[in-house]
Amino acid sequence: xxxxxxxxxxxxxxxxxxxxxxxxxxxxxxxxxxxxxxxxxxxxxxxxxxxxxxxxxxxxxxxxxxxxxxxxxxxxxxxxxxxxxxxxxxxxxxxxxxxxxxxxxxxxxxxxxxxxxxxxxxxxxxxxxxxxxxxxxxxxxxxxxxxxxxxxxxxxxxxxxxxxxxxxxxxxxxxxxxxxxxxxxxxxxxxxxxxxxxxxxxxxxxxxxxxxxxxxxxxxxxxxxxxxxxxxxxxxxxxxxxxxxxxxxxxxxxxxxxxxxxxxxxxxxxxxxxxxxxxxxxxxxxxxxxxxxxxxxxxxxxxxxxxxxxxxxxxxxxxxxxxxxxxxxxxx
Numbered sequence: 001x002x003x004x005x006x007x008x009x010x011x012x013x014x015x016x017x018x019x020x021x022x023x024x025x026x027x028x029x030x031x032x033x034x035x036x037x038x039x040x041x042x043x044x045x046x047x048x049x050x051x052x053x054x055x056x057x058x059x060x061x062x063x064x065x066x067x068x069x070x071x072x073x074x075x076x077x078x079x080x081x082x083x084x085x086x087x088x089x090x091x092x093x094x095x096x097x098x099x100x101x102x103x104x105x106x107x108x109x110x111x112x113x114x115x116x117x118x119x120x121x122x123x124x125x126x127x128x129x130x131x132x133x134x135x136x137x138x139x140x141x142x143x144x145x146x147x148x149x150x151x152x153x154x155x156x157x158x159x160x161x162x163x164x165x166x167x168x169x170x171x172x173x174x175x176x177x178x179x180x181x182x183x184x185x186x187x188x189x190x191x192x193x194x195x196x197x198x199x200x201x202x203x204x205x206x207x208x209x210x211x212x213x214x215x216x217x218x219x220x221x222x223x224x225x226x227x228x229x230x231x232x233x234x235x236x237x238x239x240x241x242x243x244x245x246x247x248x249x250x251x252x253x254x255x256x257x258x259x260x261x262x263x264x265x266x267x268x269x270x271x272x273x274x275x276x277x278x279x280x281x282x283x284x285x286x287x288x289x290x291x292x293x294x295x296x297x298x299x300x301x302x303x304x305x306x307x308x309x310x311x312x313x314x315x316x317x318x319x320x321x322x323x324x325x326x327x328x329x330x331x332x
Contacts (some may be wrong), residue, residue, distance in 0.1 A: 003252065035331050036068055042131065042326040043124035046273040046304030050323055053304040054273035056124035057086040059330070063094045067328070071114070077330060078109035084268045085110055087121035089129070092143070097131045106142035106149070112267030117146040117197070119160060119318055121274010126151035126158045127322035157307075159319040164310070165280050167192035167201055175200070176224045181219045182262070183234055186212055194280045198233040202279055203240075210246035210258060213239050214299045220264040234263040236277050240288075249299065256294035257285045273304030275318050286310040 039060045047053025059077065061069055069088075078310035090105040091098075102126035106125060123140060129135040130153055135229040139152040150161035170191045171177065178204060179188055194201070204213065216237065223235070241247030241255040248254050257282065261274040271277075278296065286292060293309045309317040 001047070004235050006027065028178055034277050036065075038065065038069070038330040038332070040317055040328055041124075041128050041324065042083075043127050043322045044325055045120040045123045045127070045307050046275075046298070046320040048321040050325055052302050053168050053320075053323070054120040054271065054298075054302065055083055056118075056121045056127050057081045057083045058121070058125050059086065059088050060098055060128070061089045061090045062089055062098075066090060073332065074107070075109055075114070077332070079111045080330075082111055084271050085115070085121040085159065087118065089125045089142075098129060099135050099138065101135075102137040102139060103141045104314055106144050110263075110267045117144065117163070117268060117276045117279065119278065122160055122320055123150060123275060123318075123320060124159050126160070127324065129184045130158065131322070132324055132327070137285075140260075148288045154319055157321055159317050160275065162275065162279050162316050162318050164314050165194045165196040165199075167194045167280060167284055170200075174314045178223065178232075181222050181226060183216055183218070183237060186216065192284065193232075197276070197280055198231060199236055199277070199280050200232045200234070200283070201236045201238065203238050206240055206242070206245075208245070209241055210239070210299060213237065213258060213260060216260065218262055220262065220269050221264070224264050233265045234261065234277075236261050236281055238273075238281055239299075240283075240285075249295075249297070253295065254307075255297040256289055256291060257281070258297045258299050260299055260323060270300055271304040272300040273298040273306070275306070278306070278308050278316060278318050282308045282310055294332060 041058045042055060044050055044053045044055050074088055085108045088107045092103060092105055107114050108121045126140060129140060139150060143150045146163060152159050170193050172188060172191050175191055183202060186208055189203045189205045192201040236259055238257055238259040241257050243254050247258050261271045261277045296306050296308055297302050306318060306320040
């Protein structure tokens, strides 16, 4: 049993108080008293404005709510909300508080499965705690199945301390059928695989441009059934930035690299902006570009910008902005 599962299983009570059990209460009261509520927020991450970046739902779960929020209910909530990830931030101790505690348990669910790491879901959670609930600690540690992730304020950004997942070079020919399903006839420079994250990295040749990457239409259905890729659960397509291939922001600043990310195996046809993808490719690009600090664009329809710093301790700092879009309650 994981720590996350154990905490969910061994906690107690619900968020909403029970209604009266008076036998003379109106008939509808017995139905209403079983309704539970859960605070939920919607955050656009890796963006400084609404309707861009990557939206994530965040549910805050205190210790009294956890007994009535087993894994299957968390998965149903994520399926209902339909965002690429729904984050569940769980208190670790009875006397914790979301506005002043600096350590929580964090889990992430796609519409179909729980995932071991999610950068934008973590950033969304930190944004709610720091900016929505005015948590004054300045630095929060999230315990996850991928290890502790530290979120901290960095001026008007939120910075995440993320792990690095190594990649190994793969034979392009072994993936020829699959590569064609993803990038069609675009020329491929190299293919790498991360065993820890089960992500395949396809780097396009430098002769490609940003428009080619953005106009790419992977065959997601065939990708899922291709017999040569049973070990793959996510695909990163990336391109080196330059001042002549369109990899510039609206202010004329060049991106060091750009990417798109696809994970239909996890119920995510295309993820708008993927923090966990940087755990896979930032180290590679740092070596190729001979840079520690990089400016990155994810070229989905919504799109999003981030900065990535590769550290000496085999971790990365991933920084970006986030916008609170909506808050409310789930009734179940």
